[in-house]
Amino acid sequence: MSVPADAPILTTKAMREAEAACAIQGTSLSELMELAGAAVADTARRMAAGAPILILCGPGNNGGDGYVAARLLAERGASVRVAALAEPVTDLAKAARAGWSGPIEPLNGRLAPAPLIVDALFGVGSSRPISDELAVILGHFDDRRILAVDVPSGVDSDGGANWTPPLSADVTLALGALKPAHVLLPTAPACGRVLLAPIGISASKAIGTLPKPGTAKPDATAHKFNRGMVLVFAGPMRGAAALSAAAALRAGAGYVVLEGSERAPFSAIIAESDERFGERLNDPRVGAVVIGPGFPAGDELLFDVEAALDSNKALVLDAAAIDAALPRLSETPRNAILTPHEGEFARAFPQLYGSKIDRAKAAAARTQAVVIYKGADTIIAAPDGRVAAAWPGSPWLATAGTGDVLAGACGAMLARGGDAFDAAVAAVGWHIAQAARIGPGLVADDLVRE
Numbered sequence: 383m384s385v386p387a388d389a390p391i392l393t394t395k396a397m398r399e400a401e402a403a404c405a406i407q408g409t410s411l412s413e414l415m416e417l418a419g420a421a422v423a424d425t426a427r428r429m430a431a432g433a434p435i436l437i438l439c440g441p442g443n444n445g446g447d448g449y450v451a452a453r454l455l456a457e458r459g460a461s462v463r464v465a466a467l468a469e470p471v472t473d474l475a476k477a478a479r480a481g482w483s484g485p486i487e488p489l490n491g492r493l494a495p496a497p498l499i500v501d502a503l504f505g506v507g508s509s510r511p512i513s514d515e516l517a518v519i520l521g522h523f524d525d526r527r528i529l530a531v532d533v534p535s536g537v538d539s540d541g542g543a544n545w546t547p548p549l550s551a552d553v554t555l556a557l558g559a560l561k562p563a564h565v566l567l568p569t570a571p572a573c574g575r576v577l578l579a580p581i582g583i584s585a586s587k588a589i590g591t592l593p594k595p596g597t598a599k600p601d602a603t604a605h606k607f608n609r610g611m612v613l614v615f616a617g618p619m620r621g622a623a624a625l626s627a628a629a630a631l632r633a634g635a636g637y638v639v640l641e642g643s644e645r646a647p648f649s650a651i652i653a654e655s656d657e658r659f660g661e662r663l664n665d666p667r668v669g670a671v672v673i674g675p676g677f678p679a680g681d682e683l684l685f686d687v688e689a690a691l692d693s694n695k696a697l698v699l700d701a702a703a704i705d706a707a708l709p710r711l712s713e714t715p716r717n718a719i720l721t722p723h724e725g726e727f728a729r730a731f732p733q734l735y736g737s738k739i740d741r742a743k744a745a746a747a748r749t750q751a752v753v754i755y756k757g758a759d760t761i762i763a764a765p766d767g768r769v770a771a772a773w774p775g776s777p778w779l780a781t782a783g784t785g786d787v788l789a790g791a792c793g794a795m796l797a798r799g800g801d802a803f804d805a806a807v808a809a810v811g812w813h814i815a816q817a818a819r820i821g822p823g824l825v826a827d828d829l830v831r832e
């Protein structure tokens with residue numbers, strides 16, 4: 383499973399607007415369909431490697447892309463058959479259907495499969511889950527190689543409804559832009575390897591996939607304080623904050639202080655057990671404060687979160703610190719990153735609806751902070767509407783302590799100065815890259831060890 387890096391993600395509404403803008407600029411919808419069909423044909427040819435191809439066409443424009451691809455494949459001498467669920471209903475699909483001169487088989491339980499199945503039944507126009515009857519028919523093909531056109535049929539491309547598609551794709555060819563369903567659970571795994579066919583659509587990258595993680599080398603004039611000083615505040619569970627502190631150092635902070643703990647995980651980290659938190663918050667060199675890891679909810683946490691908020695430092699708020707800060711967060715815009723996992727998010731933002739992207743955006747707007755809504759399909763959202771989707775993260779990160787590591791990495795990226803969204807994106811990218819490097823058997827400590 384993979385998605386292209388730094389690729390735009392558009393909802394159905396945004397996609398329709400981008401298509402309309404294309405038309406105004408002189409590219410007609412039928413030209414777009416021709417480009418889409420050509421991209422499908424190219425990908426199918428590569429996947430089939432000479433073996434026969436069966437294209438399943440639906441009644442809308444997704445089916446239209448299928449008919450165009452069939453025509454182009456036949457013109458290039460490929461062995462291709464077409465089966466249709468219903469007659470085309472759009473003008474574009476009717477025209478594409480008319481361009482296919484071969485036979486059209488009915489899509490029923492007697493349809494013979496082929497080594498490669500192209501799923502062009504429904505795209506962004508899916509309006510309901512696939513019927514049980516059609517799901518049974520499609521189930522006969524699930525041992526074949528599957529190429530899904532735009533999205534696997536039967537997903538809600540905006541990612542709001544949890545419909546599961548009957549056919550999981552090996553490859554999904556996203557047309558014009560990726561869609562939320564490609565990067566959100568439960569549908570993302572069914573998309574397999576997602577490829578993007580730009581087809582000349584100019585798509586905004588306000589919502590996009592993670593960029594390739596860079597190796598930001600310190601510049602030649604770097605010294606430990608201008609690389610970023612991070613203050614990690616340790617609660618009663620010292621191990622969690624120790625992981626955050628170690629991660630901050632590994633992720634590139636120049637100087638890390640672990641406050642409220644007697645033992646530092648590395649000798650390079652200053653551990654101060656004598657409750658100098660208030661004093662440290664006044665240190666102008668501190669670029670970011672991490673609070674929450676290893677801290678159960680309670681008066682002590684509330685007191686420390688208040689002090690951190692009063693300091694106006696850039697903040698990383700994790701776990702119970704999110705709830706503690708919530709009432710004051712939107713008061714003054716600040717550089718802050720919140721790192722809730724599913725349960726913490728639901729507790730902090732119970733009244734939000736829509737896809738995970740919609741909910742993360744709404745939480746960021748409400749708190750005026752960057753929200754890293756963690757999970758296998760992590761979403762990073764900024765108050766100004768920017769969103770980065772981190773699918774596929776690493777399954778090895780689903781283990782205790784990795785959230786503490788991420789909070790520390792956020793601290794390191796934030797302490798350098800600059801934009802909290804960019805810092806959060808860099809931290810999530812770093813976290814996933816570390817996990818990929820380690821792989822099987824990962825424990826959180828490995829992420830901060832060499």
Ligand SMILES: NC(=O)C1=CN([C@@H]2O[C@H](COP(=O)(O)OP(=O)(O)OC[C@H]3O[C@@H](n4cnc5c(N)ncnc54)[C@H](OP(=O)(O)O)[C@@H]3O)[C@@H](O)[C@H]2O)[C@H](O)CC1
Nearest residue numbers: 414415418442443444504505506507508509510511532558
């Ligand atoms: N992105 C682009 O620039 C381009 C995209 N193209 C392709 O067009 C599709 C979107 O096409 P659209 O016609 O809007 O919709 P679909 O083809 O996805 O599906 C709509 C029809 O399917 C019926 N439908 C929907 N869900 C079901 C279902 N579960 N069971 C049965 N039938 C279903 C729907 O019927 P309604 O009753 O809901 O009206 C419609 O008949 C996009 O994904 C791209 O593949 C073009 O190539 C142009 C460029």
Ligand SMILES: [K+]
Nearest residue numbers: 501504533535
């Ligand atoms: K499809």
